[in-house]
Amino acid sequence: xxxxxxxxxxxxxxxxxxxxxxxxxxxxxxxxxxxxxxxxxxxxxxxxxxxxxxxxxxxxxxxxxxxxxxxxxxxxxxxxxxxxxxxxxxxxxxxxxxxxxxxxxxxxxxxxxxxxxxxxxxx
Numbered sequence: 001x002x003x004x005x006x007x008x009x010x011x012x013x014x015x016x017x018x019x020x021x022x023x024x025x026x027x028x029x030x031x032x033x034x035x036x037x038x039x040x041x042x043x044x045x046x047x048x049x050x051x052x053x054x055x056x057x058x059x060x061x062x063x064x065x066x067x068x069x070x071x072x073x074x075x076x077x078x079x080x081x082x083x084x085x086x087x088x089x090x091x092x093x094x095x096x097x098x099x100x101x102x103x104x105x106x107x108x109x110x111x112x113x114x115x116x117x118x119x120x121x122x123x
Contacts, residue, residue: 033099
């Protein structure tokens with residue numbers, strides 16, 4: 001059974017940093033593409049960052065490029081999202097997911113999802 005458990009969300013002031021963690025069980029993070037998405041009420045789920053399983057190539061939404069970094073620790077079977085220089089518009093519930101097939105930036109390309117962790121950035 002595949003399970004993803006996110007942690008690390010919270011309340012932070014604008015300009016601050018947070019690191020989200022996503023621990024995967026039932027699959028190896030080194031064998032699948034992994035992605036982070038975020039969702040705010042009234043909007044569609046938005047792609048944030050992804051890492052493919054071949055070579056660990058990374059991809060980022062333009063809105064977070066240069067501020068967020070996706071990484072993984074194969075030994076801990078965990079994927080991370082380091083978020084720096086946070087802005088109020090980064091406020092959302094953040095989800096990690098295991099990619100199945102399809103484009104890395106589409107939610108429909110992901111087969112398994114975590115429960116989400118709330119990130120709130122105050123101005």
